[in-house]
Amino acid sequence: MRKHPSARATISIKARHTLYTDVCQRRYIEACGLLLGHIDDLGNWHIEQVHPLPNIYNSPVYFEFAPEDVLAVELDRPGEIIGVYHSHPGGLRVASSTDRENMERVNKEQQIPWIWFILSGPFNGRVQQDDEQGTSSSLIAYHHYDTMGLQQISLEFEETQDEHA
Numbered sequence: 490m491r492k493h494p495s496a497r498a499t500i501s502i503k504a505r506h507t508l509y510t511d512v513c514q515r516r517y518i519e520a521c522g523l524l525l526g527h528i529d530d531l532g533n534w535h536i537e538q539v540h541p542l543p544n545i546y547n548s549p550v551y552f553e554f555a556p557e558d559v560l561a562v563e564l565d566r567p568g569e570i571i572g573v574y575h576s577h578p579g580g581l582r583v584a585s586s587t588d589r590e591n592m593e594r595v596n597k598e599q600q601i602p603w604i605w606f607i608l609s610g611p612f613n614g615r616v617q618q619d620d621e622q623g624t625s626s627s628l629i630a631y632h633h634y635d636t637m638g639l640q641q642i643s644l645e646f647e648e649t650q651d652e653h654a
Contacts, residue, residue: 498534498572498604498630499645501526507539508608508628512576516612519544519552523562524572524606534571534604534642549578551587574606582609584631589639596633604642605631 500508504524512520522541528534540562544552552575563570577585584592584607595601609627630642
């Protein structure tokens, strides 16, 4: 399956709450973790859960997972890792050059179809909530396509709790 650049990402209320809580709890370092859910036949990402992971560098400008942490999630939830998130506590609202290199390596070179979320600070104990009114969002999604390069992905936020979640 090849994703189309018009693909979208949908994030559940539960996943969004976990994401924002994690970022606020680790507001001085790049909080990071995995996005769990599924990718539909049209290449749209459906994020149902967020799984925070330790940033092994505890850095405000860099994040990295321990490979064994990612493997543990994959073994526990096979095939459900569909992306990665991290925060920019200093407020950078775009992918850094390191982010861009990692996205290209994983999406294009390794052919892993992950979506990438970046949540921009500063957080000060709370995160600006994104809403359907189109306010300036602190959450941005990306994917690196083979032919079109790095593209920002449209985000949709579930408004009601899924009964099956």
